[in-house]
Amino acid sequence: MSGPPGIESAPPPVLMRFWWRLREPFPDPQNHVKLHRRLNPRSGERVLQIVPKHVAVYWPLPAAIVASLGALLVLMVHWTSPLAQLFWYLSLGVVAMAAVRAYIEWRDVFVVTNWRVVRLSGVLTSRVATMPINRILDMTMTRPLLGRLVGYGHFVFESAAQEQGLREIKFVPDILAVDRQINNAVNKENRRREQMMSSRRRPDDDDGDEERTEPIRGL
Structure with missing residues (x-):
């Protein structure tokens, strides 16, 4: 229910906002508030492609889980061994670290629009x-041997301002299609700017032609 007119509702509690922050819809940021604040759909900007990380970036998590299961088997055989218990606790810590790392990578998303690239x-x-x-x-595309086998690659962008957050984009799935999408967007944007510049120069050129063809007074 909305409160009386002129009185704003109280903001949600900190824990609730933190929970909403963790559950933000990645890797499909259709409802991501900060992304939509950066976009300008009224002027024609639209999202061309949303690129999450390739699944190969999550390999430490299943590897840690397998190692933890192995440590559990050792612990079941040598239950009273302090070394086996220590190994089990260490494996749980490795699984927790791998899960946190996987969650961080899951929230790292690359978005291509017809005007800009967003990370x-x-x-x-x-x-x-x-x-x-x-x-x-300039844009450099690298496809390592494993990336060519499972289908991922890395981007290195060279720009005029050298934006640090967008210089390296790693573990891009189907990188050839993303590369074509970016090149097409760059070409279309360059053509759009050339058309805008030519349309701005045209009235000046017409005025110049009229001045040159104006008859000289006194002749």
């Missing part, structure tokens, strides 16, 4: 890094 990252501290498409001077 969403961060858990407790949200970070949104943006770079206009027309400021991309």
Whole structure:
């Protein structure tokens, strides 16, 4: 229920806001508030592709779980051994660290629009890094051997301002399709800017032609 007119409702508690922050819809940031604040749909900006991390980036978590199960088997055989118990506790700590790392990678999303590239990252501290498409001077694509086998690669962007948050984008799935999407967006943006510049120059050129063709008085 809404309160009386002129009185704003109280903000939600800190724990509730923290829970909402953890449950933010990644890797599909359709409802991500900070992303939509950066976009400008009224001027024609639209999302072309949303690129989450490749599943290969999560390999430490299943590896840690398998190691933890092995430690559990050792502990079941040598239940009274302090070394086996220590090994079990250490394996649980490794699983917890791998789970936190996987969650951080899950929240790292790369978004391509027709005007810019955006990177969403961060858990407790949200970070949104943006770079206009027309400021991309060079783009290097790297596909390691394992990436060619399972389908991922890395991007290195060279721009005029060298935005640190967008210089390296790692573990990009289907990187060839993403590369084509970015190149098409860059070409379309360059053509759009050329058309805008030519439309701005055209009235000046017409005025100049009229001045040159104006008859000279006194002749």
